[in-house]
Amino acid sequence: MEIERRIIKATWAHNGNLEPLYEVEDKEDEILVTFDLPRVSKENVAINTTENMVEVIAKMSNAVCWERWGVVQKKITFQSFRKQIRLPEPIEPEKAHALLKNGILRITLPKIRRKVLVNIE
Amino acid sequence: MAEVVRIVEEEGIEYNNPIVIEGLPDVGLVGTIAASFIVEKLDYKEIGHIESDLFPPVMVIHDGKLKNPFRIYSAEDGSVVVVLSEVAVPPTAVYPITTALADWFHKIGTKQPVIPVKGLPMKNRMDIDKPEVFAVGNNEDAVAELKAKQLDLLEEGFIAGTYAMMLRECSKRQISAISLLAQCYPVYPDPGAAASAIETLKKFVTSLAIDVGELLANAEEIKLKARDLMQQTTLSASEMQKGMEQDMPIMYR
Numbered sequence: 001m002e003i004e005r006r007i008i009k010a011t012w013a014h015n016g017n018l019e020p021l022y023e024v025e026d027k028e029d030e031i032l033v034t035f036d037l038p039r040v041s042k043e044n045v046a047i048n049t050t051e052n053m054v055e056v057i058a059k060m061s062n063a064v065c066w067e068r069w070g071v072v073q074k075k076i077t078f079q080s081f082r083k084q085i086r087l088p089e090p091i092e093p094e095k096a097h098a099l100l101k102n103g104i105l106r107i108t109l110p111k112i113r114r115k116v117l118v119n120i121e
Numbered sequence: 122m123a124e125v126v127r128i129v130e131e132e133g134i135e136y137n138n139p140i141v142i143e144g145l146p147d148v149g150l151v152g153t154i155a156a157s158f159i160v161e162k163l164d165y166k167e168i169g170h171i172e173s174d175l176f177p178p179v180m181v182i183h184d185g186k187l188k189n190p191f192r193i194y195s196a197e198d199g200s201v202v203v204v205l206s207e208v209a210v211p212p213t214a215v216y217p218i219t220t221a222l223a224d225w226f227h228k229i230g231t232k233q234p235v236i237p238v239k240g241l242p243m244k245n246r247m248d249i250d251k252p253e254v255f256a257v258g259n260n261e262d263a264v265a266e267l268k269a270k271q272l273d274l275l276e277e278g279f280i281a282g283t284y285a286m287m288l289r290e291c292s293k294r295q296i297s298a299i300s301l302l303a304q305c306y307p308v309y310p311d312p313g314a315a316a317s318a319i320e321t322l323k324k325f326v327t328s329l330a331i332d333v334g335e336l337l338a339n340a341e342e343i344k345l346k347a348r349d350l351m352q353q354t355t356l357s358a359s360e361m362q363k364g365m366e367q368d369m370p371i372m373y374r
Contacts, residue, residue: 021348023308034247036309036348038341064345103341104247104309 017082018064020056026088029113035105037081039064042100047107049093054107055084126214126221128193130169137199140233140326141226144205145218145283146354149240149305150347154315154336155322156205156238162331165194165203171221175214181207201326202229209353212360215283223290234263235291235298236325237284238318240305241275242366252304252314254321259288259298267299270324275302279365282358299325308355310347312340 021036037045037058044059058081065077091109098107144156159165170189181190190207210218226235241255256272257280258264267274280288284300291298301321305314316333323329336343 021309021351036306036344038344064342099247101247102313103344104306106247 016077016079018078018080019083020058020081022083022085024085024088029111031087031089031091031109031111033085033107033109035081035083035107036103037100037105038103040081040100040103040105045098045100045105047096047098047105049091049096049107049109051090051093051112052087053084054087054096054109055082056105056107057082058105124221125175125217126171126173128169128171128221128225130193134168134195135199136195136202136229138230138232139195139200139202141231141235142201142203142322142326143222143235143237143284143287144203145237146206146209146350146357147239147282147284148242148307148354148358149303149309149311149314150351150354151240151303151305151311151314151318152238153205153207153350154310154312154343154347155318156203158315158333158336159319159322159329159331160194160203160205162335163196163329165196165201167192168195168202169193171204171206171218173214173217175211175217177208177211179208196328201328202231207350209350209357210283212357215286219283219286219290223287223294223296226291226296227294231296233297234266234325235287235296236322237287237298237300238315238322239282239284239300239302240311240314241302242307243304244307246304246306246311246314249304252311252317254304254317255302256321257288257300257302259292260295263297263299266297272301272321272324277370279368279370281365308351310344310351312336312343 023034025032033054035056039060040058041061046057048055060079063077063079090112092112095110142156144152146153171191179190181188192205194203255275256267257275258267288298288300301318303314303318305311316336319333
């Protein structure tokens with residue numbers, strides 16, 4: 001089983017949205033995507049998928065406010081996480097399912113598989 | 122030739138056969154979160170830092186004061202020393218920093234174990250409510266101490282990264298070293314794992330009279346603050362053969 005792990009830079013955006021830390025595992029029959037979503041409850045998560053993409057928008061229970069953020073010591077506030085990920089293989093959106101536990105969101109995305117039995121001559 | 126890694130101490134520091142807690146960044150940032158919580162709650166004083174041209178050209182500002190991100194703290198009585206970093210250890214610096222630290226531990230007369238506090242990455246961490254802590258000792262005395270304290274030992278497998286080299290370098294200097302490994306998320310900051318590690322550390326450091334409840338209560342904020350370091354550490358770890366920790370050694374047993 002091949003497992004691919006990718007971590008893409010999680011940036012501090014200035015539009016009130018925070019890009020979450022996330023991990024993509026490309027497994028044999030499915031793609032597992034997890035997101036680290038502190039301060040988020042199940043009711044405030046929206047997950048959208050297509051065959052090639054998954055998008056998560058998650059509102060925090062209370063905004064993150066850094067009074068003295070970075071060397072510029074600027075006040076900055078984040079209210080939600082937002083991330084769109086392009087998937088390495090097509091999946092079946094109707095069969096996707098998700099679990100949020102202890103601030104970690106795990107989305108299971110079954111791959112599109114058309115299996116044909118090959119006879120041995 | 123100038124040393125590749127330099128340990129810079131304040132003058133007049135007295136050590137009392139210290140036990141050393143090493144919390145350099147690794148999977149789950151377990152050691153870094155634990156070390157940071159310990160020095161804050163027990164009001165340990167900053168006694169030095171680590172310099173190297175191999176480190177990124179970064180300084181950190183706290184409360185308006187310029188600080189080195191690789192810092193060393195000590196308890197007032199010199200019985201506990203804590204090493205931590207707020208930036209990831211570059212893969213090229215692993216050998217020089219562990220060698221320099223082991224030399225320094227020998228110089229300050231560490232008689233008690235050096236304890237690197239790390240994470241044990243678990244794919245199913247999400248399903249684990251209270252992370253367990255496992256241990257590795259670098260010599261017979263260390264293993265005997267772990268057994269006496271009834272800790273679960275890692276029996277087979279590869280270990281990789283700063284703590285693997287720290288155990289080796291301490292062995293070469295006849296310094297007892299024990300690494301504590303708390304089950305953790307592979308690529309997310311894990312205050313829960315850090316809390317488990319601190320609970321186990323209390324078996325070695327009786328003066329660690331701190332309540333991890335506060336650490337757990339503030340877990341979400343810690344995770345938010347730690348995300349940038351987690352990201353740096355994950356990128357750095359991929360070059361340290363950390364993936365080998367999931368591999369099986371070949372030796373016939």
